[in-house]
Amino acid sequence: MLWLALHFRHLPLEVFTRGVREAQSTVITSGPETGATVIAANRPAQARGVSAGMSASAACALASELHTITRDAAKERSTLSRIAAWSLQFTSLVSLAEPDTVLLEIEGSLKLFGGLNKLHQHIARSVAELGFDTDIACAPTPLAALWFARAGMAVRVQHRDALLHAMEKLPANLICDNQIMRDLLENFGACTLGDCLRLPRDGLARRTGQRLLDQLDRALGLRPDPRLPFVAPQTYNATLPLPAPVVQADALLFAARRLLAELCGWLTATGHGVQRPKFEFIGEKQIVTIITLELASASRDLDHLTTLLPERLARTELPCAAIEIAITSGKVVPLASHNLAFLPDNASQEESSSRFIERLNARLGANIICGLTPHADYRPERAWRACRPGTVASENATSSLMPARPLWLLTTPKPLRETNAAPHDPDDHDGGPLSLLAGPERIEAGWWDGQHVARDYFIARNAMRSLLWVYQERTAARGWFMHGMFA
Numbered sequence: 001m002l003w004l005a006l007h008f009r010h011l012p013l014e015v016f017t018r019g020v021r022e023a024q025s026t027v028i029t030s031g032p033e034t035g036a037t038v039i040a041a042n043r044p045a046q047a048r049g050v051s052a053g054m055s056a057s058a059a060c061a062l063a064s065e066l067h068t069i070t071r072d073a074a075k076e077r078s079t080l081s082r083i084a085a086w087s088l089q090f091t092s093l094v095s096l097a098e099p100d101t102v103l104l105e106i107e108g109s110l111k112l113f114g115g116l117n118k119l120h121q122h123i124a125r126s127v128a129e130l131g132f133d134t135d136i137a138c139a140p141t142p143l144a145a146l147w148f149a150r151a152g153m154a155v156r157v158q159h160r161d162a163l164l165h166a167m168e169k170l171p172a173n174l175i176c177d178n179q180i181m182r183d184l185l186e187n188f189g190a191c192t193l194g195d196c197l198r199l200p201r202d203g204l205a206r207r208t209g210q211r212l213l214d215q216l217d218r219a220l221g222l223r224p225d226p227r228l229p230f231v232a233p234q235t236y237n238a239t240l241p242l243p244a245p246v247v248q249a250d251a252l253l254f255a256a257r258r259l260l261a262e263l264c265g266w267l268t269a270t271g272h273g274v275q276r277p278k279f280e281f282i283g284e285k286q287i288v289t290i291i292t293l294e295l296a297s298a299s300r301d302l303d304h305l306t307t308l309l310p311e312r313l314a315r316t317e318l319p320c321a322a323i324e325i326a327i328t329s330g331k332v333v334p335l336a337s338h339n340l341a342f343l344p345d346n347a348s349q350e351e352s353s354s355r356f357i358e359r360l361n362a363r364l365g366a367n368i369i370c371g372l373t374p375h376a377d378y379r380p381e382r383a384w385r386a387c388r389p390g391t392v393a394s395e396n397a398t399s400s401l402m403p404a405r406p407l408w409l410l411t412t413p414k415p416l417r418e419t420n421a422a423p424h425d426p427d428d429h430d431g432g433p434l435s436l437l438a439g440p441e442r443i444e445a446g447w448w449d450g451q452h453v454a455r456d457y458f459i460a461r462n463a464m465r466s467l468l469w470v471y472q473e474r475t476a477a478r479g480w481f482m483h484g485m486f487a
Contacts, residue, residue: 012072019242037054080099088266101150172186257306289318425468457471
């Protein structure tokens with residue numbers, strides 16, 4: 001087996017700050033009380049001299065504009081679980097190593113992703129897109145990979161023969177649960193795991209207990225080290241707190257994209273697509289603004305979803321400043337992968353059309369764009385209905401369509417000038433009569449609903465050689481009208 005460890009050493013801080021590009025000086029403290037200590041500080045705060053371990057009051061003295069946030073362990077556990085769900089797109093076996101590490105068994109995924117180096121680069125790049133700074137290490141055992149990552153050693157050990165040599169450089173305090181054990185190993189002169197391994201096992205067990213030796217054996221692969229697999233949730237819900245209130249809706253795109261990246265990773269892992277992902281922008285007074293992306297078909301394409309979201313945000317006004325973003329997948333449907341064609345085909349053209357319609361809906365509104373479908377009625381003005389874009393017409397509706405019908409119908413038929421019982425072009429007062437090329441096509445219908453029509457339709461050509469669709473009333477009026485144009 002081959003394990004890859006993702007260690008998020010700045011997780012307490014990134015839970016709050018990954019939603020913005022440039023955060024103000026921010027620190028995470030152990031509590032709201034006066035004697036709290038700094039757990040983590042971002043780069044602007046570190047530039048002012050703030051570091052982990054100092055008191056919160058001392059940090060505020062160094063940076064008067066410092067933004068302090070109390071550590072939220074529940075948000076850290078929730079975020080780590082979402083990262084684990086997102087990681088399932090790379091392997092079927094993921095395990096949590098709380099409080100800050102995710103373990104992936106990747107031996108079966110190497111061939112799929114083109115080898116360890118490419119998979120390592122892909123994961124590192126994808127994690128950065130989520131807004132996390134991570135230490136990545138690879139080893140044949142999960143515990144060894146965990147220790148390497150937490151020590152900040154970006155090693156890629158694939159064979160157990162090289163594992164012992166690489167582990168000798170690890171600091172000994174990684175295997176210690178308390179300060180008493182660390183002091184004891186330091187008194188022995190054991191500063192690294194290599195020093196511990198060179199000590200007599202019997203004497204080390206008597207002084208430190210058997211657990212330390214068992215940990216070493218598990219890391220070396222001499223004892224089994226089963227890991228509890230992580231199971232992805234059935235639905236996806238995520239929240240992202242913002243380090244500072246945001247007033248403009250379009251300024252939320254950066255943070256929302258990171259939530260979308262998490263969602264798409266979970267969809268890929270579970271083999272599903274989403275049609276109505278919902279965003280909630282939570283304000284300071286718990287006022288919630290909801291945005292739902294309406295998709296014509298299920299999708300898990302991050303670039304496509306990110307293209308639709310700015311269109312919705314551009315026409316959204318927040319009633320108050322947003323302090324948190326939440327995303328909900330809603331109902332998901334199975335979505336199989338499809339092969340790409342070398343040349344454009346019908347499937348790719350249909351996909352491009354549907355995505356164009358989705359973008360128009362996002363920009364103009366869900367009920368603005370509609371499609372047209374045939375309706376079983378011989379009257380031309382009633383032979384169609386508005387429908388959802390992409391709706392397929394039934395056979396009963398299409399069977400009533402007559403040939404040689406123009407796509408461009410006038411809302412109201414236009415009366416034609418008539419001379420010697422012949423119709424003339426309404427836009428050409430000096431021209432001759434229209435040439436009737438085909439017809440008549442007699443339409444007599446509508447007596448059942450009080451909208452009775454009796455007409456003889458002809459295809460006519462004017463002096464400009466444009467084709468018109470005209471008809472003569474068969475009623476007592478016997479007038480000529482233009483109802484549509486072919487060209």
